Amino acid sequence: MEVRMVAEREHVVIVGAGFAGLQAARDLAGKPLDVTVVDRHDYHLFQPLLYQVATGKLEPQTAAYALRRIIRKMPNVNFRMAEATGVDLEEQLVEVSDGPPLRYDHLILAVGATTNTLGIEGVREHCYPMKTLEDAERMRDHILACFEHVSAHPQARDIEASLTFVIVGGGPTGVELAGALADLIRDVLDEDFPELAMEDITVLLVEALPHVLSPFEEKNRDYARRSLEDRGIQVRLETALESVSEGHVHLPDDEVIRTETILWTAGVRAQPLADRLGLKQVGNGQILVDDDLSVPEHPNVWVAGDLAGATDPDGDPYPQLAPVAMQQGSHVVRQIAKRRRGEPTEPFQYTDKGIMATLGRGSGIAELPIGPSIRGRLAWFAWLGAHVGFLVGVRNRLLTVINWVYAHFFRQRAARMIIRGSEAPRATPAEDVESD
Amino acid sequence: MEVRMVAEREHVVIVGAGFAGLQAARDLAGKPLDVTVVDRHDYHLFQPLLYQVATGKLEPQTAAYALRRIIRKMPNVNFRMAEATGVDLEEQLVEVSDGPPLRYDHLILAVGATTNTLGIEGVREHCYPMKTLEDAERMRDHILACFEHVSAHPQARDIEASLTFVIVGGGPTGVELAGALADLIRDVLDEDFPELAMEDITVLLVEALPHVLSPFEEKNRDYARRSLEDRGIQVRLETALESVSEGHVHLPDDEVIRTETILWTAGVRAQPLADRLGLKQVGNGQILVDDDLSVPEHPNVWVAGDLAGATDPDGDPYPQLAPVAMQQGSHVVRQIAKRRRGEPTEPFQYTDKGIMATLGRGSGIAELPIGPSIRGRLAWFAWLGAHVGFLVGVRNRLLTVINWVYAHFFRQRAARMIIRGSEAPRATPAEDVESD
Numbered sequence: 023m024e025v026r027m028v029a030e031r032e033h034v035v036i037v038g039a040g041f042a043g044l045q046a047a048r049d050l051a052g053k054p055l056d057v058t059v060v061d062r063h064d065y066h067l068f069q070p071l072l073y074q075v076a077t078g079k080l081e082p083q084t085a086a087y088a089l090r091r092i093i094r095k096m097p098n099v100n101f102r103m104a105e106a107t108g109v110d111l112e113e114q115l116v117e118v119s120d121g122p123p124l125r126y127d128h129l130i131l132a133v134g135a136t137t138n139t140l141g142i143e144g145v146r147e148h149c150y151p152m153k154t155l156e157d158a159e160r161m162r163d164h165i166l167a168c169f170e171h172v173s174a175h176p177q178a179r180d181i182e183a184s185l186t187f188v189i190v191g192g193g194p195t196g197v198e199l200a201g202a203l204a205d206l207i208r209d210v211l212d213e214d215f216p217e218l219a220m221e222d223i224t225v226l227l228v229e230a231l232p233h234v235l236s237p238f239e240e241k242n243r244d245y246a247r248r249s250l251e252d253r254g255i256q257v258r259l260e261t262a263l264e265s266v267s268e269g270h271v272h273l274p275d276d277e278v279i280r281t282e283t284i285l286w287t288a289g290v291r292a293q294p295l296a297d298r299l300g301l302k303q304v305g306n307g308q309i310l311v312d313d314d315l316s317v318p319e320h321p322n323v324w325v326a327g328d329l330a331g332a333t334d335p336d337g338d339p340y341p342q343l344a345p346v347a348m349q350q351g352s353h354v355v356r357q358i359a360k361r362r363r364g365e366p367t368e369p370f371q372y373t374d375k376g377i378m379a380t381l382g383r384g385s386g387i388a389e390l391p392i393g394p395s396i397r398g399r400l401a402w403f404a405w406l407g408a409h410v411g412f413l414v415g416v417r418n419r420l421l422t423v424i425n426w427v428y429a430h431f432f433r434q435r436a437a438r439m440i441i442r443g444s445e446a447p448r449a450t451p452a453e454d455v456e457s458d
Numbered sequence: 459m460e461v462r463m464v465a466e467r468e469h470v471v472i473v474g475a476g477f478a479g480l481q482a483a484r485d486l487a488g489k490p491l492d493v494t495v496v497d498r499h500d501y502h503l504f505q506p507l508l509y510q511v512a513t514g515k516l517e518p519q520t521a522a523y524a525l526r527r528i529i530r531k532m533p534n535v536n537f538r539m540a541e542a543t544g545v546d547l548e549e550q551l552v553e554v555s556d557g558p559p560l561r562y563d564h565l566i567l568a569v570g571a572t573t574n575t576l577g578i579e580g581v582r583e584h585c586y587p588m589k590t591l592e593d594a595e596r597m598r599d600h601i602l603a604c605f606e607h608v609s610a611h612p613q614a615r616d617i618e619a620s621l622t623f624v625i626v627g628g629g630p631t632g633v634e635l636a637g638a639l640a641d642l643i644r645d646v647l648d649e650d651f652p653e654l655a656m657e658d659i660t661v662l663l664v665e666a667l668p669h670v671l672s673p674f675e676e677k678n679r680d681y682a683r684r685s686l687e688d689r690g691i692q693v694r695l696e697t698a699l700e701s702v703s704e705g706h707v708h709l710p711d712d713e714v715i716r717t718e719t720i721l722w723t724a725g726v727r728a729q730p731l732a733d734r735l736g737l738k739q740v741g742n743g744q745i746l747v748d749d750d751l752s753v754p755e756h757p758n759v760w761v762a763g764d765l766a767g768a769t770d771p772d773g774d775p776y777p778q779l780a781p782v783a784m785q786q787g788s789h790v791v792r793q794i795a796k797r798r799r800g801e802p803t804e805p806f807q808y809t810d811k812g813i814m815a816t817l818g819r820g821s822g823i824a825e826l827p828i829g830p831s832i833r834g835r836l837a838w839f840a841w842l843g844a845h846v847g848f849l850v851g852v853r854n855r856l857l858t859v860i861n862w863v864y865a866h867f868f869r870q871r872a873a874r875m876i877i878r879g880s881e882a883p884r885a886t887p888a889e890d891v892e893s894d
Contacts, residue, residue: 063875063876064602064606064875064876065875065876065877081518081519081520082877083872083873083877084517086877088650088871088874090650090651091650091870091874094650094652101609102610103609103610103876104610120611121610156879166500170500170539173538173539174538174539174540174556174557175556175557214524214526214527214530215526216530417861417864417872418872420860421857421860424853424857424860425853428853434527434853436853436854436857437519438524438527439500439501439519439524440500440501440539441501441518441519441522441591441592442592442878
């Protein structure tokens, strides 16, 4: 009898609990459907704050939130921690890494994006990506380990490479990371390592396009570049990487930069799951969807967030932003309801929430949907407010504010510690050279 | 000329930045000596809170504090992140893992203790120790992964083993961990996993002695045992482990407990460095010291904290507690000053600060140096106050209080997430069995 009751309710499987998937789960809570959220982690990650984890400003547990804590309040929603390895579209099954597949009546694919090496040789082996909490922690530990390495080996041959930090990619992620890294060095590490001269430290941002912050207006792009340069960051525009090798970045015209630290923010592509579905892909591997976000010929399969190959009415892809993902998550839930009622579905329409980026402590840019764009300290406060507001949970908000106050007024980094083990510079350290 | 100036000041090397080493560094700050603190981590770990990291109550960054942040305020103190691998007592050199050795005039050894497997077969391979931050995070991730595993495989054969948590060792560490684990399960996981029945979960504390909490008075030991039992923890006294194998704890009389989780708090011994010095060792590998804490025949080598094989005037070893370590760190610094002035040294005398332990949320025991011992809620508050007070840094204190309030009133665990990757139960999960 219980089996019959379960069978009578339609089952929605949401794959991925990022901004899109979690929003869909929230909107499905309390509806007469059974819902299962599948994610390989047991937490929701607030990706826009990853660069703060990578620079020791936030501990990882503040940029993440336990999924079961959210989902336990939704009686019709279950959580399954697993990696989704494939989808059988005919049998309507989601295959998972460690158990029997999950049957669905409606499927919401929202696994998001991963790092894109852009086919450049050596990127996978020698660069530090920043898409997961683990990535960000590894980046933080490595940056700190470089300073410890130089402090321990002041006469070593590779000091210059150990103190050269190259950020590849001048999009919002690369720009925010560069600003935060420059702050970490100037506010914290300069005092922690009094034996190091600041002028020996190089932070270099490399971007292939002729400007940073492509999604922003031209005057703001210029403002951003100048702000970064004012913080001592070298910005190289129109510079595409040729390749990366151990301890080296190869630029055009045989230019080589020696560095132990290449932070990769240059590209994203759809998670590998997208390649295993036999569906048409667009852009950087995103799944092609109709304008209602359903997959052509599979009206019960929906895609939301960074994985969705959707375009706006002008035919341009949507920006890969949290507000887009959340609106798509909600849209998909509304369309599932329409389909179940036999009504026609509607195209997805994005309500622009504006874009923001920080440029380091006390500086930012915000382009809001109405009014002129704002810059500098006011934009920075707007960024703080918006991001604290979007964080899940009162505790995380409170801790984030405390950590930011701590960083801003005391110029400290609460999470400035090598926690996962010291990944010393990757190149074999040169032997200490006795001073002649 | 700079070389001569450096050579003229005597150099103190402190190996280990736990309670003893850090206290010694603080007391040496501003003195006319050069000081180098060597530690394999770049943070000071507040060990008494490790069990809260292991049960998701605190994030690791709150139980630790960046050493360079403390040391930067001490102009004559330097930090060297490295593993000390040996000491050449004749040449007065501390050998480190990754560079030339450090010369010392005075040496303070304070590397503390590590896990002691007590020679029991299988402990190293199959138990989770809790001596480092990494240990505590691995323990937390494994405990949570066991619940995820059972939730994902409700029909698997190994459910009972996945929901049996064995804590070996009924000392303060084991008792505090058992209480915190029972709270985590009752307050958080019971609601996060509504499909699990609480009565299927077993928390078992195994102790070889006829009582828990040896350092405490008999009436308090009994109180502690009853308190743990009231929380649903099974307490097995006078039960020494025979051996451990994958998925099994072997007890006397061929009794076998099936479990995927063996949390090991049964013993500590001196860090392996102690075995490489060619010095006389006592107890669990501690270095034998004279009553002034110097090493016999090496008057410029001192030992403080858990590594010191010192005895009180009655000939009993000192308890391995933070107050003992801190007082020994201070004592050693005073004796170095006396020796430099040619004065006779003094024996170490411990000023008893009392002992405390928690027994889970809202319950504890405190035996203070004066007055009757206190128990229950008052002792729990005393424990909170003392531990917040001893934490390094205003931010860590504030965050700890927020996390505790969050845990106490909202019955939540801020850091209840699998961060380092899901260590699913170690035994190969049985295949899901179709219900017949």
